Amino acid sequence: MEWSEVGELPCSIARSLAVVGDRWTLLILREVFSGVTRFDAFRSRLGISRNVLADRLHRLVGEGILEMRPYQEAPRRHAYELTEAGADLYPVLLSLMAWGDRWRAGPEGPPIRLVHRCGAHVRPAPTCEECGEPLRAGEVRALAGPGLLSPRRRRAQKPS
Amino acid sequence: MEWSEVGELPCSIARSLAVVGDRWTLLILREVFSGVTRFDAFRSRLGISRNVLADRLHRLVGEGILEMRPYQEAPRRHAYELTEAGADLYPVLLSLMAWGDRWRAGPEGPPIRLVHRCGAHVRPAPTCEECGEPLRAGEVRALAGPGLLSPRRRRAQKPS
DSSP states (O other): OOGGGGGGSSOHHHHHHHHHOSTTHHHHHHHHHTTOOBHHHHHHHHOOOHHHHHHHHHHHHHTTSEEEEEEETTTTEEEEEEOHHHHTTHHHHHHHHHHHHHHSOOTTOOSEEEEETTSOEEOOEEEOTTTOOBOOGGGEEEEEOTTOSOHHHHHHHSOO | OOGGGGGGSSOHHHHHHHHHOSTTHHHHHHHHHTTOOBHHHHHHHHOOOHHHHHHHHHHHHHTTSEEEEEEETTTTEEEEEEOHHHHTTHHHHHHHHHHHHHHSOOTTOOSEEEEETTSOEEOOEEEOTTTOOBOOGGGEEEEEOTTOSOHHHHHHHSOO
């Protein structure tokens, strides 16, 4: 299987990775969530090449994660801002941050602390909406959902 | 900046991405969380080349995410199993799945449903441990933590 086919799998993890699985993309989104919106600011903060940055921003716009808002006419310049789908990637970044805080922080502790608007320091962990317990791997079962059919079977089901 | 330097940034997201930011790595881990442990099973389920798979498994073992357990002597074969650090990546996969379920599922709905041991269908969302509300981007502030110093400053602080 080629990477370009991964987004076609009947798997929501694969479909998400087809959008954000590129190694620079989540770092670019980290900057957006920190309030960075402009090409040159991304570039100086991440130190990546113009070509790679332009390509990743273009893809994120094409995938509906970022949208471009003009802020200057001559020369024309755009700010990149999160769409609703983009803002919804926040839990992905939080979960990566939580893992890094726990397993890669070094003796001095985590580099950043998150404070919720309720005033509490937060260590994000996904919880069950029903019982409130943290979701651990051995305590969650995966069942077939309505969209599990493979693309081939789905095609075969379509009326001809 | 080269990708190889990303793990050196004083940022827990970057440090996590240095471990799992490779595009195939999280799909390999998805298989491990589904109970797959053997090289040939990874290969047939993911359809990736032997070389890429061997390289990614080797790195995951080196990073302390997977560990090898021998299950056959002649020829020698190993199963790959999650360490505690590896099991702790579950929220990363859950958050990717939740995003894909919401934004890439298609009209027929999500391919997989998760059921917590309490019996509830779960849509994983990170919540504040204190007030129980979902953590949304605009409602969480990032403050400097104890590990924010850059590696250079950290080196400069070390007694010589």
